[in-house]
Amino acid sequence: MNPKPLPPHQQLVGRDRWPVVGERAPRHSDLPWTITVGGQVWTERRVDLHQLATMPQTTRRIDVHCVTRWSKLQMEFEGVRFAELVAAPNGQPLWNPQARFVSFVARSERSHSTSLPLQELLTLDPLIALKADGESLSSEHGGPVRMVVPGKYFYKSVKWLQRIEFLSDDRLGYWESEAGYHNGADPWKEQRYIAASLGKQDAARLIRQRDFSGRDLLSLEARGLDLEKLHASNSLLRNADLRETNLRRADFRGANLSNAHLQSADLRDANLRGADLEGADFSAADLRGADLRDASLFGVSFGVVNADGGLSQAALIDATTKITTTSFDALTPQQRAWLRSQSVTLF
Numbered sequence: 001m002n003p004k005p006l007p008p009h010q011q012l013v014g015r016d017r018w019p020v021v022g023e024r025a026p027r028h029s030d031l032p033w034t035i036t037v038g039g040q041v042w043t044e045r046r047v048d049l050h051q052l053a054t055m056p057q058t059t060r061r062i063d064v065h066c067v068t069r070w071s072k073l074q075m076e077f078e079g080v081r082f083a084e085l086v087a088a089p090n091g092q093p094l095w096n097p098q099a100r101f102v103s104f105v106a107r108s109e110r111s112h113s114t115s116l117p118l119q120e121l122l123t124l125d126p127l128i129a130l131k132a133d134g135e136s137l138s139s140e141h142g143g144p145v146r147m148v149v150p151g152k153y154f155y156k157s158v159k160w161l162q163r164i165e166f167l168s169d170d171r172l173g174y175w176e177s178e179a180g181y182h183n184g185a186d187p188w189k190e191q192r193y194i195a196a197s198l199g200k201q202d203a204a205r206l207i208r209q210r211d212f213s214g215r216d217l218l219s220l221e222a223r224g225l226d227l228e229k230l231h232a233s234n235s236l237l238r239n240a241d242l243r244e245t246n247l248r249r250a251d252f253r254g255a256n257l258s259n260a261h262l263q264s265a266d267l268r269d270a271n272l273r274g275a276d277l278e279g280a281d282f283s284a285a286d287l288r289g290a291d292l293r294d295a296s297l298f299g300v301s302f303g304v305v306n307a308d309g310g311l312s313q314a315a316l317i318d319a320t321t322k323i324t325t326t327s328f329d330a331l332t333p334q335q336r337a338w339l340r341s342q343s344v345t346l347f
């Protein structure tokens, strides 16, 4: 059997791994759970967990693709079809003609949400899932009940589903409005991020000052620049283009560099402690002397994986590169073996 194709720039996590991404727990999980269907509907619908469990259950194998570049293929989810929940008992749709978008809202601290166009949802045929791989969903993965929307990056699948709201106009979700995630979320088109959050002039000023500390610099373009000793602690550099950039001795403590493009960057002696490096690309980057302790490394790449499993354009890593065991455990077995062969220092 041919291996299933992966969307561009995704990598498989180990079979036994399922990373927890975003919020880790619902709010008031001790209180009874009901899901309401409201907004642009003829009549509201409320369904409790017991009712949900007694509706027809569908089992489906779905490929999960996280925007931070890890994928898990053919996960088995079980639950109620979205179309089933948003229909009246006579099978008629609950929504009225004004409805064009649907927002899914979580019972969580920040009332996390995401939205999708109604027509697209009807085609994608998502599940309101109660189980994953044969077991009740664990709390950190969205239990007791979460959305699973196939064909989209996983941020379109809300954990701890509490409300389904039909809307006449779109309302951007949490990641889409706070983190610059692309509202389209098509993994095959790599719709990961919207364009830069900062105007070119402001970006140029910060680059001159070499101080990014605490700034939101989503999708910043700084390719090939000299940013030696850059101050960038706690900055938000998701999707930033830092290819071939001189970042020697830069301070990225606690920064968010998820999906940053760091190919061939000079990161010698850079401080990346506690940074979010999920999905960052370090191909051919120089990481000697770099400190990656307590950094989050899911989906990171250290080179281009060849068909034979070997690594080309590998990052430069040696015994002066520091990584914590807990971050190390998030890597694929191949990456761990490769890092060991480079005699990286583990803490």
Ligand SMILES: Nc1nc2c(c(=O)[nH]1)N[C@H]1C(S)=C(S)[C@@H](COP(=O)(O)O)O[C@H]1N2
Pocket: 018, 019, 020, 021, 022, 023, 066, 067, 106, 108, 112, 113, 140, 141, 142, 154, 155, 156, 157, 158, 159, 160, 175
């Ligand atoms: N309520 C809620 N749902 C959420 C998120 C979140 O932070 N809060 N994160 C999203 C993102 S970005 C991803 S990749 C998946 C992660 O699901 P998992 O933790 O079960 O892997 O949940 C999505 N749904």
Ligand SMILES: [Mo]
Pocket: 021, 066, 067, 068, 154, 155
């Ligand atoms: Mo995600």
